[in-house]
Amino acid sequence: MSARTFLVSLAAAAMALIGPGLASAQPAAMPSQAGSVAPPVTAPPAQGIIAGADLTSSAYVLGRDDVVEVGLLGGVGGFGGRARVQADGTIQLTMIGKVVAVDHTTAELSDTIRKALKDGGFYADPVVTIEVVGYASRYVTVLGAVGSPGLVPINRPYRLSEILARVGGVREGAADFLIVRPDNGPEKRLYIRDLATGDDKQDPYVRPGDKIFSPVAETYYLNGAVKSPGAFSMKTDLTFRMALAKAGGVTETGSEKKFTVMRAGKKTKVNLDDKVEAGDVINFGEKLF
Numbered sequence: 241m242s243a244r245t246f247l248v249s250l251a252a253a254a255m256a257l258i259g260p261g262l263a264s265a266q267p268a269a270m271p272s273q274a275g276s277v278a279p280p281v282t283a284p285p286a287q288g289i290i291a292g293a294d295l296t297s298s299a300y301v302l303g304r305d306d307v308v309e310v311g312l313l314g315g316v317g318g319f320g321g322r323a324r325v326q327a328d329g330t331i332q333l334t335m336i337g338k339v340v341a342v343d344h345t346t347a348e349l350s351d352t353i354r355k356a357l358k359d360g361g362f363y364a365d366p367v368v369t370i371e372v373v374g375y376a377s378r379y380v381t382v383l384g385a386v387g388s389p390g391l392v393p394i395n396r397p398y399r400l401s402e403i404l405a406r407v408g409g410v411r412e413g414a415a416d417f418l419i420v421r422p423d424n425g426p427e428k429r430l431y432i433r434d435l436a437t438g439d440d441k442q443d444p445y446v447r448p449g450d451k452i453f454s455p456v457a458e459t460y461y462l463n464g465a466v467k468s469p470g471a472f473s474m475k476t477d478l479t480f481r482m483a484l485a486k487a488g489g490v491t492e493t494g495s496e497k498k499f500t501v502m503r504a505g506k507k508t509k510v511n512l513d514d515k516v517e518a519g520d521v522i523n524f525g526e527k528l529f
Contacts, residue, residue, distance in 0.1 A: 300395060302341045302349065303377020303448075304329065310353065313367035319357070322373065335362050346370045380446050382407045384454035385414035399443045401435040403452060415457040416475050423449040431476060458518035462487045465494025465524045474518050481512040483522060490524055498525035 302308070304325050310333060311320035323331035329342030336356040341349050354368045375393035380403060383389050387408020392398075400420065404410070410432065420428045434442040446452070457473035460483065467488030475482075480499070490496055501508045502521040516522070 300372060301343060301345055301378070302372070304342055305374075305376035306341075306372060306378075307374030307376070308341070308346070308349070309369075309371045309373050311369045312363075313369055319362075319366075324374070325377070336360060346372060378448040380448065380450045380452055382452045382454075385411045385456050386454045387411060394446070394448050397445050399435075399440075399445055400430060400452070401443050403446055404432070404435065410454050413456055413473055415455045415473075417455075419453040419455065420446070421451045421453070422447060460516050460518060460520040460522065462522045462524075464499070464522075465491045465526045467491055474516070478516045479513050480510060480516055480522065483516050484512070484524070491526075493526045494524050495527045496524070498527070499523060500525070 302325055304327060306325045307322060308325070308331065309320070309322050310331075319334060321334070323333065325331055325341045329340055330338040331341045332338055333353065336353065339349070339353060339356065344352070350368045350370045353370075354366050357363045357366045357368070372395065375395045378394040379391045380394060380398075381390075382392055382403060386404070387410075389407065392403055392406055398406075400418065404418070416433065417429050417431045420430060422428075430442065430444075436443075457475075459471045460474060460478075461471050462483055463469040466484065467490070469487060472483065472486055480501075484490070484496065496512065500523050501510050502523075503517060504519070
């Protein structure tokens with residue numbers, strides 16, 4: 241074998257070894273035929289956000305007006321850019337045109353774009369990256385006696401306690417429960433103390449579209465021979481004994497046994513371990529000497 245023949249054989253062997261690696265990193269040859277306007281690239285719809293701990297940000301379901309950053313791993317070929325999900329549910333990309341994004345996860349959209357680039361002959365085996373840079377379609381509404389009421393974007397699964405923390409918690413004078421009204425389904429009343437001390441069922445995941453309301457606490461009134469008379473915020477399962485303790489107890493001349501309750505304009509017979517109701521007017525009398 242001549243030296244020239246040996247060098248040619250060696251070069252051919254080297255290209256065979258490194259060729260597959262170059263094929264995935266470099267753009268494929270552009271199609272020779274001028275293509276017509278194609279319909280939007282679609283993928284099977286996502287199943288929606290599931291309220292479970294295994295849900296990750298890669299499962300975020302895109303909606304209208306969300307903004308995504310699309311690119312290729314390594315930034316080869318100049319493909320991609322920032323795109324907003326339009327009213328028709330699509331994003332517009334170079335080379336492949338419209339791609340349906342609404343109701344798909346970022347992982348599904350990435351796979352759809354990768355397949356379109358590969359099938360169109362633009363890249364041999366591209367790795368598509370997608371980052372959500374603007375969350376606009378998925379949010380919960382928080383209203384009432386909270387620190388910062390308003391719309392809270394849902395860019396990952398959030399438990400109710402996390403949403404409450406994000407809006408600054410409840411204000412002084414708020415009720416000790418939250419009302420959660422989903423898009424579909426019955427309204428729920430969830431107690432704030434259970435969000436921290438209960439199990440996962442008592443601190444559920446919220447869903448996009450949920451409305452969360454923190455009502456102002458109703459009041460009861462305590463006067464007479466007590467140390468700190470006045471109006472007080474209702475608490476769940478509050479008894480008259482507990483209400484008396486919140487008012488500092490009876491005075492030196494007061495009597496725990498001599499108290500009356502006006503409820504809905506009528507005198508009501510109760511004992512210290514009965515439950516207080518909103519609007520009750522409680523009066524503790526003095527001892528007889």
